[in-house]
Amino acid sequence: MSRVIVVGAGVVGLTCAVRLLEAGHRVDVVARDLPLETTSVVAAALVHPYLAGPVDLVERWTARSQAVFTALAAQDDRAGVRVLPGTDVGHGDAVAPVVDMPRYLPWLVARVEALGGTVTRLNLAALPDHGDVVVNCSGLGARLLGGDHTVVPVAGQVVVVEQVGLERWALDGRDGRPPTYVVPREREIVLGGTDDAGEWSRTPSPQVAADIVERATALVPALAHARVLRHRVGLRPARPVVRLERRGRVVHCYGHGGSGVTLSWGCADDVVGLLQD
Numbered sequence: 001m002s003r004v005i006v007v008g009a010g011v012v013g014l015t016c017a018v019r020l021l022e023a024g025h026r027v028d029v030v031a032r033d034l035p036l037e038t039t040s041v042v043a044a045a046l047v048h049p050y051l052a053g054p055v056d057l058v059e060r061w062t063a064r065s066q067a068v069f070t071a072l073a074a075q076d077d078r079a080g081v082r083v084l085p086g087t088d089v090g091h092g093d094a095v096a097p098v099v100d101m102p103r104y105l106p107w108l109v110a111r112v113e114a115l116g117g118t119v120t121r122l123n124l125a126a127l128p129d130h131g132d133v134v135v136n137c138s139g140l141g142a143r144l145l146g147g148d149h150t151v152v153p154v155a156g157q158v159v160v161v162e163q164v165g166l167e168r169w170a171l172d173g174r175d176g177r178p179p180t181y182v183v184p185r186e187r188e189i190v191l192g193g194t195d196d197a198g199e200w201s202r203t204p205s206p207q208v209a210a211d212i213v214e215r216a217t218a219l220v221p222a223l224a225h226a227r228v229l230r231h232r233v234g235l236r237p238a239r240p241v242v243r244l245e246r247r248g249r250v251v252h253c254y255g256h257g258g259s260g261v262t263l264s265w266g267c268a269d270d271v272v273g274l275l276q277d
């Protein structure tokens, strides 16, 4: 078994760390931003593919993650995962896991630590040159750490409002319109959204927030008087296709765009497989 350094403490890095520890590796996670400071904590997070490729792998990774999240929802309340019904306008009704990221990321960290791994803040200028294997889950940071300028930010703004008794998600991603979604958590509801390619600012815009609330309320009228709790912007690490490959002692796993949560367990299984080869 190897000593593995995982770079990145977003949903991708932490999930890889859990699977690597379960496979018997010794794992240390290092990251500039700790989990509650990452893009991952901003995610809505519906387990549903969006802005990620390639299509065939995305389908396989999504199916794997759906199975894991569905099992988690049944097994462990503390993970913050629920399976909820909803409507994808133009596609019909469906059931999908919904992940409460501010609860789920600390749960993943606790899993890493319970399995003997560590999570440490460290801002790297290059991928580490120690450890048997390095797993690069640095998201947008791969522009620096992988020298990969095909990874670009796609900014997404959300408005988080109080719960108003909503237990269904709703999504309207029809072509030609900005994506509108309403994703309920136990105590709050996430409304979105936007997808601004090439935008690096994480400052929420009041005008955009008003537009999000208007679109979300048109989709789900019960939101009409919901009190706003906070505004957030996250930078999705978009890439023409997810990079999941081994190059010598480095396994790259980044570029999950708008689907990092959705693909996380499927990709983590493949990362473990690449270490065993």
Ligand SMILES: Cc1cc2nc3c(=O)[nH]c(=O)nc-3n(C[C@H](O)[C@H](O)[C@H](O)COP(=O)(O)OP(=O)(O)OC[C@H]3O[C@@H](n4cnc5c(N)ncnc54)[C@H](O)[C@@H]3O)c2cc1C
Pocket (backbone or CB within 6 Å): 007, 008, 009, 010, 011, 012, 013, 030, 031, 032, 033, 034, 035, 038, 039, 040, 041, 042, 043, 044, 045, 046, 047, 048, 122, 123, 124, 125, 137, 138, 139, 140, 141, 142, 144, 145, 155, 156, 157, 158, 192, 193, 233, 234, 235, 236, 237, 254, 255, 256, 257, 258, 259, 260, 261, 262, 263
């Ligand atoms: C508004 C919004 C809504 C979304 N909704 C969904 C959804 O419904 N479903 C879904 O599946 N996905 C959704 N996403 C997408 C999802 O959030 C991302 O795909 C996911 O967070 C990417 O995870 P990651 O771990 O690769 O990156 P990140 O969460 O960005 O983590 C990257 C990690 O790498 C570290 N790092 C980077 N550079 C360095 C360095 N130089 N040194 C050390 N560490 C470094 C960072 O500090 C961080 O810890 C949404 C995103 C946004 C913004």
